[in-house]
Amino acid sequence: MSLGLTIADLSNLNRIDAAMQRNDPRGQFARLGMKEVIVADNVLELLPEALARQLVAAGKPASGAVVCVVVDPVRILRAGRDLKADVIAALERTHRVRLVELDDGQDVLHADEPILQAAAKGVLGADAIVSVGGGTITDVAKVASVRSGVPVHVVIQTAASVDGFTDNFSVVLQNGVKKTSLSRWPDAVLADVRTIAEAPPRMTAAGMGEMMSMFCAPGDWYLAAQLGVDTSFTPVLLELLAICGHGIEDWSRGLANGDLGDSEKLTRALAFRGIVTGTGGTTATLSGMEHLFSHMLDMVASQTHTPMSQHGAQVGVGSVIAAAAWDVFCARMQETPVTAQDIAFDLDAQARAARDAFEALDPSGAIGAECEARYRAKLTTLQANWPAVEAFFPNWPQHRQAHDALVFDTAKIVEYLSRAGSAMRFDALVPAPSEDLTRWVIGNCQFMRERFTIADLLYLAGWLDAEGVARIMARVDQVLAAATGVDRAA
């Protein structure tokens, strides 16, 4: 099966949509509801026409519309000029423009309920929303558009830090915990490459961290499918991911220097990834143990009321850890191979272990109860498919090979992160978690979600105890030392 698509089809979304509809063996793909993605050096000059097209498509007048420009207070420069002021000036020539600036007094805007309500109120009665900024303001604007019934949403993307611009989800904070929920597709996403290239380097570095999940999560997805826990494994989605990663060997080289051409390629790759998430019917393609690392840190930050680090940066560090976890599992399978019998478990005892793991973090028991339910669901599915587990281990060499064909090895992930100046180890995150917290996160991340990852295999094999976690951390440091020629232990 071949989709016959390339990254250039981003400028022809109908083609992507049609190809996916034609190649949907399990009927799991959603329709692509976004009409345009424009990645260009200067989207300001393209904005008025792009907006007019979407207004007309929504049955609104092409001029004289009420347009809300949704922003946070962060000043965004483009070639030394205030980008938001220029967007407003460009729109005011044709429309009635209202500025909706959302500010919660924090350094980084939080997409929590008061902000979502303020956004929805601010855009009430508008014909269109034009949001300008990064991932959070885009997600807030998507939700505001849905809540207030604003028909048109055009996104001006100013950073390549996440892949959430081009999908129909929003990451919001619910009672302090990050949650990904369905919102809407933007009608058009206009990514301004010059602004993206000039953005603070940590933004692009985070984007590269986020990119790395596509080189480790498919390995977890494969394991979950082989062990009978996940039935969504579809080679078509892997083919789409291959399109996202095409040429990364070359275009990752100039990212740290703000190279325009390479920033454009990263932006396109992330945009394509968003479409895979939005249409694929599963996020397992791009979210395995590396995302668990990030979600666990976010959960701790919200419980302890401490600032969160950037999502993409955490995912990059998590990717190194997840790849190292796989290395350790493979090494231990060589030393003392396990079989299905060795990983058999008592469901109730394990569910209790999941609940107890979060007791110190949340004495109210709410997080523990939530995670216990999710973990119990995962293990129940695993037990129900035990013949698949029994068949897995005798074929270990083949499974190892098939897994490795879907992922980058640890050294390669480190190499790509290093090219973009991305964080590679927990202590490079801002703010950085302590080493103790990092160990706790690695040793307990399997309890957080229904999704099966290498952390589950390690845990059930008895290899995610303190000694097991130490071995994973040591493997990370070993690969980093080999990459930089410096021994951290020295």
Ligand SMILES: [Zn+2]
């Ligand atoms: Zn992510």
